[in-house]
Structure formats: structure tokens, C-alpha cells
Amino acid sequence: MRVIPQLKPISVIQRPDEVILLGRALEATYLDDDNGSVTALLRLLAEGSRTVAELPAAMRERGFEVTEDEMAAAVGALDDVGVLLRAGDDGLDAATLRRHESNLRFYDLFAGLQRTSAQFHRGMASADVLLLGAGGMGSGVLQSLVGLGAGRVRVVDFDHVEEKNLARQFAYGHADVGRPKVEAAKDWAARYCGETTVVESVHARVSDVDGIVALGRGASLVVCAIDSPDDVHLLVNRACFELGVPFVTGGLQYSTLFYWSVHPGVSACRLCLQLNREDEGGARPELAEQSVVLPAGRVNRATGPVAQLLAGFVAMEAGRYLTGTDEPVAAGVYHTVELADGMRTTRVPWPRNPRCPLC
Numbered sequence: 186m187r188v189i190p191q192l193k194p195i196s197v198i199q200r201p202d203e204v205i206l207l208g209r210a211l212e213a214t215y216l217d218d219d220n221g222s223v224t225a226l227l228r229l230l231a232e233g234s235r236t237v238a239e240l241p242a243a244m245r246e247r248g249f250e251v252t253e254d255e256m257a258a259a260v261g262a263l264d265d266v267g268v269l270l271r272a273g274d275d276g277l278d279a280a281t282l283r284r285h286e287s288n289l290r291f292y293d294l295f296a297g298l299q300r301t302s303a304q305f306h307r308g309m310a311s312a313d314v315l316l317l318g319a320g321g322m323g324s325g326v327l328q329s330l331v332g333l334g335a336g337r338v339r340v341v342d343f344d345h346v347e348e349k350n351l352a353r354q355f356a357y358g359h360a361d362v363g364r365p366k367v368e369a370a371k372d373w374a375a376r377y378c379g380e381t382t383v384v385e386s387v388h389a390r391v392s393d394v395d396g397i398v399a400l401g402r403g404a405s406l407v408v409c410a411i412d413s414p415d416d417v418h419l420l421v422n423r424a425c426f427e428l429g430v431p432f433v434t435g436g437l438q439y440s441t442l443f444y445w446s447v448h449p450g451v452s453a454c455r456l457c458l459q460l461n462r463e464d465e466g467g468a469r470p471e472l473a474e475q476s477v478v479l480p481a482g483r484v485n486r487a488t489g490p491v492a493q494l495l496a497g498f499v500a501m502e503a504g505r506y507l508t509g510t511d512e513p514v515a516a517g518v519y520h521t522v523e524l525a526d527g528m529r530t531t532r533v534p535w536p537r538n539p540r541c542p543l544c
């Protein structure tokens with residue numbers, strides 16, 4: 186395939202004898218440019234219209250002699266620092282480019298000459314997600330997945346829409362009150378973007394490993410957005426080892442959001458965490474047992490923004506698994522966001538436990 190390197194739309198700062206590339210907010214690349222050749226090359230790459238083999242001739246027109254080997258090395262170095270992508274739409278049709286423009290431009294952050302944003306999108310479009318729960322977190326995750334163009338989402342939930350849900354479950358409206366959430370969720374997805382996401386809804390309660398395995402057969406990812414039974418995380422953990430797919434989960438306890446994921450065979454698992462807690466006797470408060478969505482007593486303690494934040498963190502982690510843009514950040518890593526204390530965040534990795542029969 187004919188690869189045309191193109192400079193990403195990043196900030197390029199020119200200084201005497203130096204060029205600074207600002208690829209990301211916290212990432213700057215400094216390049217010596219005493220003769221102006223780097224600036225000339227960056228200008229050509231910004232146009233995104235020449236292959237590596239065609240670039241030396243264009244540089245010669247601008248007064249710089251560069252061999253094809255030197256050009257390949259320079260382009261390779263720029264690709265290594267993440268400022269290049271492959272020009273063109275990589276085979277996506279016009280309707281997909283329109284509909285997913287902002288998703289694709291976000292993926293550009295992670296794209297390079299070997300990995301295109303279109304490939305990341307195709308990963309999402311071929312995804313098959315088992316979503317356990319369509320409440321405060323689950324309905325928000327569903328909305329994000331549909332917006333991202335996930336190929337298929339199977340929603341499992343046993344609740345009906347209640348008026349109090351309307352404070353923070355934006356997939357539902359007044360007309361849905363009294364309906365099973367799975368039906369309302371399916372209707373919402375069809376109305377919102379029926380052509381890219383098929384939602385299969387299952388009005389059922391999750392109670393054992395076999396049930397989760399049966400629901401998840403063929404899925405590429407499981408999102409756990411339910412808080413019962415009490416050991417639901419351990420059940421989902423075991424089921425995901427059987428299915429051979431990762432799962433992502435999160436929740437809210439008092440004023441603390443938390444989220445984490447498990448990649449079976451790659452990261453430490455939820456049973457490892459349980460065994461670590463037993464070994465440590467609860468010595469690490471940041472890893473203390475926490476309920477999934479709501480604390481005991483089922484208090485509806487979450488505003489719309491809180492539920493959206495939580496769903497966003499979980500959906501982003503799901504997206505990392507499904508698209509491959511970047512490594513999952515929460516695989517075997519307990520992330521918290523303290524909403525009541527200046528938005529302090531923590532990330533605490535937990536190790537594999539040698540006694541874990543799964544890992």
C-alpha cells in the first residue's frame with residue numbers, strides 16, 4: 186500500500202536554530218534546525234501529499250539535498266515521536282467519515298504510519314459488548330458505546346425505569362417510566378443511531394458464573410455495571426476467564442468514583458485482589474472492599490455529572506480494549522477520583538496473588 190506520511194495537526198513552534206513539536210499537552214519534541222531543513226520538511230509533511238520516495242525531490246526544490254535513506258530515517262524518527270499519521274481515509278466510506286469525524290480525529294492522537302485511526306474505528310465497529318446493567322453507570326456507558334459506533338451491545342438488566350432515574354440516566358425519559366430499562370435502552374439506541382449499533386436486550390437478573398458465560402458467549406468485552414449479588418465482581422471475573430475476554434467496571438462509594446479492569450492472563454485479576462486483601466488483613470484502605478454502583482441501603486447518591494464522569498471513565502477503558510488505541514490504564518489498577526476533596530485522583534496497581542487459581 187502507498188503510504189503518504191502527514192504531519193498531525195499539532196502545534197509547531199519555531200525558535201532560532203530550533204523547532205519544538207507539541208504533540209500532546211505534556212509532550213514536547215525539540216529538533217535542531219540550524220539550516221532550516223527541518224522546517225522545510227515539516228511544511229512538506231503538513232501537506233500530506235508525497236511518499237517518502239517523493240520527498241527528496243521536493244526538498245531539493247527548496248535547496249536541501251537529502252537521500253532517500255536519510256529521508257526514510259527522518260520520517261521514521263518523526264513517526265517514533267508520534268507526530269505523523271497516514272494521509273487519506275484508509276478506505277472508510279463517506280458516511281462513516283461524516284458520522285465519526287470527531288471519533289477519528291481523537292484516534293489520530295494514537296495513530297501513526299503503521300496504525301491508522303480507521304483501524305481503531307473498525308475495532309470499535311466490530312466490537313460485541315456484553316453490558317451488565319443499564320442503570321446510572323450502564324446507561325451512560327451504552328450511550329458512549331453507541332456514539333463511538335460499537336458494532337453490537339447486549340444489554341442485561343432487570344429493573345424498570347423510575348422517575349428518580351431521570352436525574353442522571355439520560356437514555357430514559359418521562360415516557361419510559363415503568364418500562365423495563367432494557368427495552369427503553371434498546372429504543373434509545375435505535376433512535377439515536379440505529380445503523381451502527383444493534384442492541385440486544387435481555388430482561389434478566391445476573392446470579393451465577395454460568396449465566397454470565399451464556400450471556401457473554403462470542404462477546405469481545407464485558408462491562409459490569411451492576412452491584413448485586415454482592416460477589417458480582419468475582420462472578421464476572423471467573424466468567425471472563427472462561428470467555429477469555431476482559432471486563433471493565435466501576436462505581437461510586439460516598440464521594441469516591443472508582444474504576445478498574447481485568448485482562449485475563451495479562452493483568453492481575455479480581456480474585457487476586459480478594460486474596461491480597463485476605464493476606465493483608467485490610468491494611469491498605471485504598472483497596473478496601475467497595476460496592477459497585479451504590480453503597481449499602483441503595484442510596485441514589487449521584488448527580489448527572491457524577492454518573493457521566495463514571496460512565497466516561499469506564500467507556501474510555503472499554504474503548505482502549507476494543508480499539509487498541511493505547512494500553513488499558515486500569516488493568517489490575519484501582520483508579521479513584523475523590524469528588525469531594527479537590528478532585529484528588531489515585532491509581533493503585535494490585536499484584537497477582539500466588540494463590541490465585543485463575544492467574
Ligand SMILES: [Zn+2]
Pocket residue numbers: 453454455456457458537538541542543544
Ligand atoms: Zn488472579
